[in-house]
Amino acid sequence: MKTLGIFRHAKSDWNDARLRDFDRPLNTRGRVGAAxxxxxxxEHAVGWKRILASPAVRVTQTIEIAGEAAGETPPITWDRRIYLASSAALMDVLREQDGAPRSILLVGHNPGLEDLIFDLVPGNGENPLRDIVEDKFPTASYAVIALDIEDWSDLRAGIGRLEHLVRPRDLDPSLGPTVTD
Known part of the structure; x- marks a missing residue:
């Protein structure tokens, strides 16, 4: 059994039009949401053994701030392939992981992360958490999927159970949607 965490980067800043998308930092709301x-x-206490993350600025800042708030950050592997990756590309990255880590936290971007949830977790109408993701997987959302596999190389569509889902607004209503979301 393996556990996959999915953590979308926090809210980014769009104020400097000169910045490349890759270089956009978090805005104030994003910093609060990441913490x-x-x-x-x-507190959810999965005990992530490895973090795989996009090296985009908004992801690195999300991890840094979340790690400071948590008081720890497991080893991080920065992988440029995760930046704006599709679900298929994310599955390929995960399949490359050796069989040792029982838990991996994947930190990156939509729509790839959301699509990965849809691909791994069957949409049979029996999982209310998946139904929430179908509505929206907003910035700084965190999901945990149980995978009935022994090795990451065995990862394939339809084998996951979405066991946990939290959006920033679930913990702090002030982090909920605004007119610009």
């Missing part, structure tokens, strides 16, 4: 989610991730 709130970092505390929640620690």
């Amino acid at each position: 709130v989610m970092g505390k929640h991730i620690r």
Whole structure:
């Protein structure tokens, strides 16, 4: 059995039009959301053995702030392939992981992360958490999927159970949607 965590980067800043998408930092709301989610991730106590993450600035800042709030950050592997990756590309990255880590936290971007949830977790109408993701997987959302596999190389569609889902607004209503979301 393996456990996959999915953590979408926090809200980014769009104010500097000169910045490349890759270089956009977090905005103030994103910094607050990353800290709130970092505390929640620690309290949820999965014990992530490895973090795989996009090296985009908004992801690195999300991890840094969440890690400070949690008081720990497991080893991180920065992988440029995760930046704006599709679900298929994310599955390929996960399949490359050796069989040792029982838990991996994947930190990156939509729509790939959301699509990965849809691909791994069957949409049979019996999982209310998946139904929430179908509505929206907003910035700084955190999901945990149980995978009935022994090795990451065995990862394939339809084998996951979405066991946990938290959005920043679930912990702090002020982090909920605004007119610009």
